[in-house]
Amino acid sequence: MKDHTCRVLKNRHISGRLYLLELSCPGMETPKAGQFLMLKVSKSLDPMGRRAFAVADLREDRLLIFYDVYGRGTYLLSQVREGESLEVFGPLGKGLFNKDGEKHLLIGGGVGLAGLTLLAKELRSEGKRVFIAYGGRTKEHLGMEEWLKEEGFEYELFTEDGSLGRKGKVVEVLKDFDSSWIVHACGPKAMLKALQRIEGYRIYLSLESRMACGWGVCLGCVVKERNGSYVRVCYEGPVFDANRVEL
Structure with a gap:
């Protein structure tokens, strides 16, 4: 796990509070099901902390994140535009899904x-x-x-x-x-x-x-x-x- 500078490919509203963020993160270890990323949603110190988001899908060189806009952090994330970059830490999480069974x-x-x-x-x-x-x-x-x-x-x-x-x-x-x-x-x-x-x-x-x-x-x-x-x-x-x- 390490910090990555990821390029925003898409960041669009889907419905209700739901948005879809697509990132290009060259050099990132391939996330596994259940893992998540910590995103710095602003270039400033407001908010200070990062936000955790599940990795929803991987499509070729694109990483997909679905998120709801609830607070200031996710609102700021929803304002990020295509072509901008985000600091992303991960993939994180060691306890993953049990895939035994058919x-x-x-x-x-x-x-x-x-x-x-x-x-x-x-x-x-x-x-x-x-x-x-x-x-x-x-x-x-x-x-x-x-x-x-x-x-x-x-x-x-x-x-x-x-x-x-x-x-x-x-x-x-x-x-x-x-x-x-x-x-x-x-x-x-x-x-x-x-x-x-x-x-x-x-x-x-x-x-x-x-x-x-x-x-x-x-x-x-x-x-x-x-x-x-x-x-x-x-x-x-x-x-x-x-x-x-x-x-």
């Missing part, structure tokens, strides 16, 4: 789907069966559907208000799959906690957390394990067995 169900909530899409491509390249359940509050929260169509994955959409796809919460998809499927999930904490309450499945969670450093030094992203100790999302994670951590 059938994999990926459950993404909102922009959390971006934490699973590179996994979907890796699994497919290994000849595994992949099904993706993608959920959000409304259809505006499902802006990554175009990526799913382009890549040709089997998928089902869920919205809580019924404005697109199946009405209900995305975790309800488990009713349609038996325990022979390995489950991987990334999304809001409430969604991940709901999955932890479901028994009989092997479930892996990709956690999102506020990070200052991204490589285990600041201890700002720790979560508690069920044995009472603590682990760092950025270093021991970001992917954990659902039975290992308390959310």
